[in-house]
Structure formats: C-alpha cells, structure tokens
Amino acid sequence: MRIALLQMTSGVDPAANADTLRKAVADAAAGGAAMLFTPEMSGLLDRDRARAAASIVAEDDDRVLAAVREAAATVGIWVHLGSLALRRPDGRLANRGFVIDDAGEIRARYDKIHLFDVDLPTGESWRESAAYAGGDAAVLVDTPAGPLGPTICYDLRFPDLYRALSDAGATVLSVPAAFTRPTGAAHWHLLLRARAIEAAAFVVAAAQTGEHADGRATYGHSLVIDPWGEVLLDMGEEAGLGFAEIDPAAVASVRERIPVIAHRRPIPAVTVA
Structure with a gap:
C-alpha cells in the first residue's frame, strides 16, 4: 500500500x-496514498511562548485540527x-x-x-516541561x-515504549x-533504524525541516524504514510531500526469520555485585 509523508517548515501562524496541511491532504490522496503522516507541531512551531500562547487553544477550538479533519473527509484519506x-x-x-x-x-x-x-x-537549551505536561x-x-x-x-530515545x-x-x-540539526545529524537515522529492527516493524517518521520563523532550524530527513531496517524513503532537507510503498506482509516475514517478538522475556531485577 502507498503512504505519504509531509515534510514541513511550520511557522508561527496556524x-x-x-493551508499547507489542507493542500498536503488533497495531494496525498491524489497521489494514491491511503494515509498521510505529518510532523510534530504541524499547526504551530514557536519557541516564543508568550507569543504562542494566543494561538494555543483547547482541542475543540483548534482550527488546524478542524481543517485537517474536514480535508480528510473531503478526499477520503x-x-x-x-x-x-x-x-x-488544567491550563x-x-x-x-x-x-x-x-470520514x-x-x-x-x-x-x-x-x-x-x-x-x-x-x-541551545530546551525545557519542554516548563509548559507541557507529559502523557x-x-x-x-x-x-x-x-x-x-x-x-x-524525543520518545524515540526510549526503546521500552516501542517494545510495549x-x-x-x-x-x-x-x-x-522536530529534531534539531545537531541531534538529527548525530542520531536520527541510527535511532529510527534501531527501533525498526528491534520491533521488526515499519517506522514512519515525518519531520520538520529548514529555518523556521521562530529562529530555530530543524533537521528534516523524513524517513520510512522497513522491518529489516532498510530505508525506503529519505526526503532530505526540502519541504514537500513524499510517497513510499509498504508491504504489511513484510512484518510477518521478518518476524519469522528473526523472531524477536516471540523471544522477548521479562527482564529480571538487576543484581548489583
């Protein structure tokens, strides 16, 4: 089946x-994709929290979410x-x-x-927890x-989540x-391929890219990786839409060759010698 990824340079105007998301939904459907994946913070990327506050609303009032839902229903993707x-x-x-x-x-x-x-x-210093509550x-x-x-x-760095x-x-x-450029260049491809191999699963990673209106720079390189760890799509640094073909049967094939899921065992408590 065909999937699409949107690589964005989101700005401070939701x-x-x-508008970018609406167009991507329509273009993904026109390109034959059954599903579109978009990056973290698709609706607003603004490190100025005082300025961003006026644009951050409750889920029921979010215009970006409403626009994407309407676009998905219109083209059936x-x-x-x-x-x-x-x-x-709670604020x-x-x-x-x-x-x-x-629908x-x-x-x-x-x-x-x-x-x-x-x-x-x-x-660079980042403190997401200063404003955000973790799930x-x-x-x-x-x-x-x-x-x-x-x-x-950042979940990517915690393999227990992917095991679960x-x-x-x-x-x-x-x-x-929305990986930073230094951490992206060092770890992005390596960690994503590791998660795919460990889980014998497809990994789809839509990313932010380029120079943003709030002054940050992100790494790009949206990826699709198969269960064997092979990169099926690497979008480089340009914003835009990419497509990849994935075969769901590949998961069962890889898990039969190397049955990592079946071989998992509970991890015993660590004994300190």
Missing part, C-alpha cells in the same frame, strides 16, 4: 500551517496528524498527536510521554497501514518530529 500544541483543562499544554480516519473522525489521540529538557553543546499512556490504533503505535520525537507497542501488536511505529 492559519498558514493549516486517513491522516496521522503528528502533533499539535493544545491547552488542557498546562499537551503535545498531542491524532489519528484521523477517511474525518478522530480514531486515536496520543500525548507525548517524554519531554525534551536538554542543554546542547551548541548552546501517561501508550496507544495502539488500527489503520489502513496496519496496527499503528504513535509516538512523538510492538508487544501489543503494532506493526507500524510513527515518530513525527
């Missing part, structure tokens, strides 16, 4: 980002909307992804569990691409992201 910044009832923010079906209905929500609080050698549940949802386990960006998802039946793992 309306402009919504599933969409994994990688994530949006949304306001929770904290959520970094939340959505799986939307071809525009929300089939699943996932709040990013692992928050990006790091100081990089370049001098507390992994999610599995049936899609045309197969049982999908959605994750978000593949134990639960996931054959596709999605990793929408």
Whole structure:
C-alpha cells in the first residue's frame, strides 16, 4: 500500500500551517496514498511562548485540527496528524498527536510521554516541561497501514515504549518530529533504524525541516524504514510531500526469520555485585 509523508517548515501562524496541511491532504490522496503522516507541531512551531500562547487553544477550538479533519473527509484519506500544541483543562499544554480516519473522525489521540529538557553543546537549551505536561499512556490504533503505535520525537530515545507497542501488536511505529540539526545529524537515522529492527516493524517518521520563523532550524530527513531496517524513503532537507510503498506482509516475514517478538522475556531485577 502507498503512504505519504509531509515534510514541513511550520511557522508561527496556524492559519498558514493549516493551508499547507489542507493542500498536503488533497495531494496525498491524489497521489494514491491511503494515509498521510505529518510532523510534530504541524499547526504551530514557536519557541516564543508568550507569543504562542494566543494561538494555543483547547482541542475543540483548534482550527488546524478542524481543517485537517474536514480535508480528510473531503478526499477520503486517513491522516496521522503528528502533533499539535493544545491547552488542557488544567491550563498546562499537551503535545498531542491524532489519528484521523477517511470520514474525518478522530480514531486515536496520543500525548507525548517524554519531554525534551536538554542543554546542547551548541548552546541551545530546551525545557519542554516548563509548559507541557507529559502523557501517561501508550496507544495502539488500527489503520489502513496496519496496527499503528504513535509516538512523538524525543520518545524515540526510549526503546521500552516501542517494545510495549510492538508487544501489543503494532506493526507500524510513527515518530513525527522536530529534531534539531545537531541531534538529527548525530542520531536520527541510527535511532529510527534501531527501533525498526528491534520491533521488526515499519517506522514512519515525518519531520520538520529548514529555518523556521521562530529562529530555530530543524533537521528534516523524513524517513520510512522497513522491518529489516532498510530505508525506503529519505526526503532530505526540502519541504514537500513524499510517497513510499509498504508491504504489511513484510512484518510477518521478518518476524519469522528473526523472531524477536516471540523471544522477548521479562527482564529480571538487576543484581548489583
């Protein structure tokens, strides 16, 4: 089956980002894709939290989410909307992804569990937890691409999450992201291929790319990786739409050759010698 990935350079204007997403949904359907995957923070990417606050609203009021749902229903395509910044009832923010079906209905929500609080050698400092609350549940949802386990960006560094998802039946793992350029160049391809190999599952990673209006720069290289760890699509650094063909039967084939799922065992407590 055919899937599409949108590689974006999201800005600080949700309306402009919504227009990009609407066009991508239509173009993905016209290109024969059964499902479109978009990056983390598809609706708003703004490191200026005071400015961003005016654009971050509750889920029911988010115009980007409404636009994508309407577009999906209009052309009859599933969409994994990688994530949006949304306001929770308690006032904290959520970094939340959505799986939307071809009728525009929300089939699943996932709040990013692992928050990006790091100081990089370049001098960049990020404190996602200063505004966002982490999620507390992994999610599995049936899609045309197969049982999908959605994750978000920094989650990629925590393999226990992917083990839990593949134990639960996931054959596709999605990793929408806004990776920085230093960490992307060092770890993006390596970690994504490792997650695919460990789980013997497809990995679909739609990414932000380029120079953003808020001053940050992201790595790009949206990827599709098969269960053997082979890269089926690497979109480089240009924004735009990419397509890949995936064969769901490949998962069973790889898991028969190297039955990593069947061979997993509970990890005993560590004995300190």
